[in-house]
Amino acid sequence: MNILIIYGTTEGQSRKVAEFLQKEFESLHHKVTLSDANGTPPSPSGYDAVIIGASMHMERYQEPVLYYVREHHAALNKTTSAFYSVSLTAASDDETSWQELRHITEHFLTAGHWHPAVVEYVAGALRFTKYDFFKKFILRQIARRADPHSVSGEDKEYTNWDTLKLFVTKVVQRAAAAPVTVRPEESDFEAVC
Numbered sequence: 001m002n003i004l005i006i007y008g009t010t011e012g013q014s015r016k017v018a019e020f021l022q023k024e025f026e027s028l029h030h031k032v033t034l035s036d037a038n039g040t041p042p043s044p045s046g047y048d049a050v051i052i053g054a055s056m057h058m059e060r061y062q063e064p065v066l067y068y069v070r071e072h073h074a075a076l077n078k079t080t081s082a083f084y085s086v087s088l089t090a091a092s093d094d095e096t097s098w099q100e101l102r103h104i105t106e107h108f109l110t111a112g113h114w115h116p117a118v119v120e121y122v123a124g125a126l127r128f129t130k131y132d133f134f135k136k137f138i139l140r141q142i143a144r145r146a147d148p149h150s151v152s153g154e155d156k157e158y159t160n161w162d163t164l165k166l167f168v169t170k171v172v173q174r175a176a177a178a179p180v181t182v183r184p185e186e187s188d189f190e191a192v193c
């Protein structure tokens, strides 16, 4: 299969996830194109599955990801597509925080007119050593809620790589069960709302 992975990232964790997914798909002999949403990501045309990832910052996903989804939603909805969301909330056990995360994600998908076949919530990372004063202040509040055992000022990665292997299996199964490769003429002239 020919697979496209597009990611939005601010501190690099969503890129790390995208690179892990790329290796996993390649180990299953699929061809992968990896692209940063901040650059010039290719359209979904010619791909058998499209995976899009973004991370949560101040309860929002990266805007270039939303622009991409809006522009290409018709093609994304025709082929097998999946969304992975990276956040600290996904590392927490707090039901109220999870409800907020699901609500923000539903809002994002609705705004993009996108109906991915698979949505995966991925626990992100704390990178205190990379944050400026402002980010450190915000992250202390978020970390307290997401992981009461986190040590303020220490970096910590919560991403569960085994769960991501299952995500890869799910995407491959969905794409194999309903194979649709969007052709260029089908993805042109999509409405941008």
Ligand SMILES: Cc1cc2nc3c(=O)[nH]c(=O)nc-3n(C[C@H](O)[C@H](O)[C@H](O)COP(=O)(O)O)c2cc1C
Pocket (backbone or CB within 6 Å): 008, 009, 010, 011, 012, 013, 014, 015, 054, 055, 056, 057, 058, 059, 060, 086, 087, 088, 089, 090, 123, 124, 125, 126, 127, 135, 138, 139, 142
């Ligand atoms: C300034 C800032 C704001 C954040 N806001 C949220 C948030 O609202 N909800 C949440 O669950 N995680 C939040 N996080 C945690 C990030 O989602 C997490 O660190 C993730 O791994 C970042 O992914 P990235 O490196 O791909 O940008 C925030 C992180 C930073 C630095």
